[in-house]
Amino acid sequence: MTASRRRALLLTAAGLLLGAGLAMARDLPRLPGPLALKRGADSPGQVIFHHGSHVDETRPACLSCHPGRFSMLGASQAGKRPAITHERMSAGRDCGACHGKEAFGLDDCTSCHAE
Ligand code: HEC
Ligand code: HEC
Ligand code: HEC
Structure with a gap:
């Protein structure tokens, strides 16, 4: 040659x-649109989760959350996973894996809960 x-x-x-x-x-x-998370009994307001602000579309990484922390299976998983609570988050689980650490803290209620 x-x-x-x-x-x-x-x-x-x-x-x-x-x-x-x-x-x-x-x-x-395609990433899911805004997700309204199921509200617990005393939740002070609806929490909407946005994938857009959590995923870098140029280097999409899903494993920091799925499937360990949160299910990707949507409604079919309702009731199969423990509800997100502040007791769990304060112990570093669910959203608390990052919020209160590298992301804004759990004391900032209206950054997550609608007023
Ligand atoms: C920072 C955490 C986080 C990252 C990173 C993340 N997700 Fe999610 N995802 C969530 C949360 C929270 C839910 C809602 C879980 C629930 O309803 O129990 C969800 C739900 C979903 C659902 C189900 C949507 C529905 O209709 O209920 C899909 C599909 C999904 N994610 C895809 C992805 C893909 C694809 C990626 C990577 C490109 C990704 N996610 C990255 C947190 C994340
Ligand atoms: C893997 C880490 C990680 C997890 C898990 C995570 N977040 Fe975040 N979140 C971030 C980072 C980083 C930002 C960017 C803002 C910052 O630096 O404070 C952010 C931003 C946000 C914002 C502001 C932007 C927006 O979308 O309005 C909200 C609200 C939010 N997160 C809610 C949640 C909720 C609710 C959960 C759990 C269902 C969650 N996050 C789980 C890392 C995370
Ligand atoms: C990082 C996002 C985030 C912040 C900041 C946050 N929450 Fe939450 N909170 C959630 C999520 C997600 C849930 C589960 C969905 C629901 O119940 O609305 C929740 C649930 C709750 C619940 C019901 C379940 C439980 O643990 O008792 C209460 C009460 C609550 N939040 C109060 C507050 C108060 C008060 C503040 C401020 C001091 C606050 N939250 C700040 C994300 C957040």
């Missing part, structure tokens, strides 16, 4: 890889 023929093949291979990468990025599942 001549050097130029080899270079042409390498370029084609690189082009195919790039194309596949772009196609994969385009085929990523």
Whole structure:
């Protein structure tokens, strides 16, 4: 094989890889829209969870939350997982894995609960 023929093949291979990468990025599942979380008895207001503010779309990572912390299966999981409570969050579970640590704290009620 001549050097130029080899270079042409390498370029084609690189082009195919790039194309596949772009196609994969385009085929990523679309993130769910705003999710109204089920309210506990004394909840001071509806909490809406936004994937958009929690997922970097250029480097989507779902494993920091799914499936360990939260189910991806939506309504079919209702009642199968323990409800999100402040007792759990204060112990670093659910939203409390980050809020009160690298994200704003649990004392900031209206950042999560609608007024
Ligand atoms: C910061 C945490 C977090 C990250 C990161 C995250 N999710 Fe979620 N996701 C949630 C929470 C909270 C729920 C709601 C769980 C519930 O209702 O019990 C949810 C629910 C879902 C649902 C179910 C939607 C419905 O209709 O109930 C899907 C699908 C989903 N996530 C997909 C994804 C995908 C895909 C990614 C990665 C690109 C992702 N999530 C990353 C927190 C996260
Ligand atoms: C993996 C870490 C992580 C988890 C788990 C997580 N968050 Fe966040 N959240 C963040 C970070 C980081 C921000 C960016 C704001 C900041 O730095 O304070 C944020 C921002 C927010 C915001 C402000 C932006 C917006 O969407 O309105 C709300 C509200 C919020 N989170 C609610 C929640 C709730 C409710 C849960 C649990 C169902 C949750 N988060 C779980 C890391 C997390
Ligand atoms: C990081 C987001 C976040 C912040 C900040 C936050 N909450 Fe919550 N809270 C939730 C989520 C998620 C739930 C579960 C859904 C529901 O019950 O509305 C919840 C549930 C509750 C509940 C019912 C369950 C339980 O643990 O008793 C009460 C009461 C409550 N919150 C009060 C507060 C008060 C008061 C503040 C401020 C001091 C506050 N929350 C701040 C996310 C938050």
